[in-house]
Amino acid sequence: MHSILIIAPNWIGDAVMTQPLLAQLKAQYPESKIDVLASTWVAPIYRACPEVHEVIEAKFEHKQLQWKLRKQLAKELASKNYQVCFVLPNSFKSAIIPWLANIPFRVGYRGELRFGFINLALDNPSKINRPPMVEHYLALSQLLSDEQAPSLASNPTPKLNVSxxxxxxxxxxxxxxxxxxxxxxxxxxxxxxxxxxxxxxxxxxxxxxxxxxxxxxxxxxxxxxxxxxxxxxxxxxxxxxxxxxxxxxxxxxxxxxxxxxxxxxxxxxxxxxxxxxxxxxxxxxxxxxxxxxxxxxxxxxxxxxxxxxxxxxxxxxxxxxxxxxxxxxxxxxxxxxxxxxxxxxx
CATH class of the missing domain: 3.40.50.2000 (Glycogen Phosphorylase B;)
Known part of the structure; x- marks a missing residue:
C-alpha cells in the first residue's frame, strides 16, 4: 500500500483523535504516503501530524453539498492514484469524492445512504455503548488486511508536533x-x-x-x-x-x-x-x-x-x-x- 488518502472529520477535536489511526497506518505500511483532504478549519491539525505527507485543503462548508467543488477535487485526486481512502466522517457527501475519484478501496463506517460509496465498512456503534473516539477511528485500520497488523502501544494517545x-x-x-x-x-x-x-x-x-x-x-x-x-x-x-x-x-x-x-x-x-x-x-x-x-x-x-x-x-x-x-x-x-x-x- 503506497498511497493512502484520508478524508478528515470536520471538528478539531475529532481530527486530533484520528492521529493514532495515522500512526497505525504508517506502522502497517511504512513506505506509504499518507495525504489528508481537510477543511481549512482543521487542516492545521494535520500539518502538525508527522505521519502526513501532504495536506490538501478544501473550503468545505457545513451542511452544504458543494457538488461542483467535490467533482473538481475528485478529478484532481484521481490523478494521484490513491489505492485506499479512509472516509472518517459519517456523511454521504464525504463519501462522494473518493467514489468519483475511482479510489479502489473506500473504508469507513456505514452511514447515511453510503452503500456502494463505501466498500469496506464497519457498523457504527450504538449511541448508548460508544467506544472512545480514538478506538473508534483506529478500528478502521483492521479492514485492509486479513493478516494481524502490527499494533501500537496499549492505550494510544494523540501526539502533535508544533511547526x-x-x-x-x-x-x-x-x-x-x-x-x-x-x-x-x-x-x-x-x-x-x-x-x-x-x-x-x-x-x-x-x-x-x-x-x-x-x-x-x-x-x-x-x-x-x-x-x-x-x-x-x-x-x-x-x-x-x-x-x-x-x-x-x-x-x-x-x-x-x-x-x-x-x-x-x-x-x-x-x-x-x-x-x-x-x-x-x-x-x-x-x-x-x-x-x-x-x-x-x-x-x-x-x-x-x-x-x-x-x-x-x-x-x-x-x-x-x-x-x-x-x-x-x-x-x-x-x-x-x-x-x-x-x-x-x-
Missing amino acids: SAANLAVQIKLQSAKIDPANTYVMCPGAEYGQTKRWPTSHFTQLAQRLIASNPNHQIILLGSKGDHALAQEIYSQAKQDVHIHNWCGSTSLDEAIALIGMSKAVISNDSGLMHIAAALKTPQAAIFGSSDPAHTPPLSSKAKVIWLNLPCSPCHKRICPLGHLKCLNDILPEQVFATLSTLQS
Missing part, C-alpha cells in the same frame, strides 16, 4: 506583549457545541483573578476562535480590564494556537477542540465537562485532570440544558479548578 514557523510567530507576539509563556495560563472559554459545554464566564473571571493574586508574574491568555471573542471580552471586562489578562480570541491562527498551548504553563478549557490539542501536546490542563461524556471524549494525557460532577442528569448531550439550571457547569466552582491546577505537574 517552527508557528513557534516563531507566537514568540514574537509574546515578546511584543511582554508575556513570559512559562508564567502564562491559557484559558479557552469557548465550545462550538453551545452553552452546555461552556463553563460560565464569571467562573473563568474568578479563576483568573485567583491565579493572578497567587503570583503577580502570572499572565492569562484567552484563546479561541473569532466566535469566542465576545465570551473572552466578558471575562476581561468582569476582571475590570486587568493588565494580566489578554484576549487573543480570533487574533491567532490555529497553527499559532497549537504553538501557544505547547509553550504555556497550563491550559483551562471546556470540552473542546483546544482541550484535545492541549492533551496531544502533553501540556498540563484542567478540562471542564458539563453535558458531554468524559468517558467518550476525554483529554488523553497523563497531565490532564478532568473536572466533571457526574450528576444524575448528565451526560445529556443536549445543546440547551433541558432542566434549565445548568448545574453540571454552574456548580463547578473556581476554587475547585484552582485547587486542581495546583496539583498539575509542568
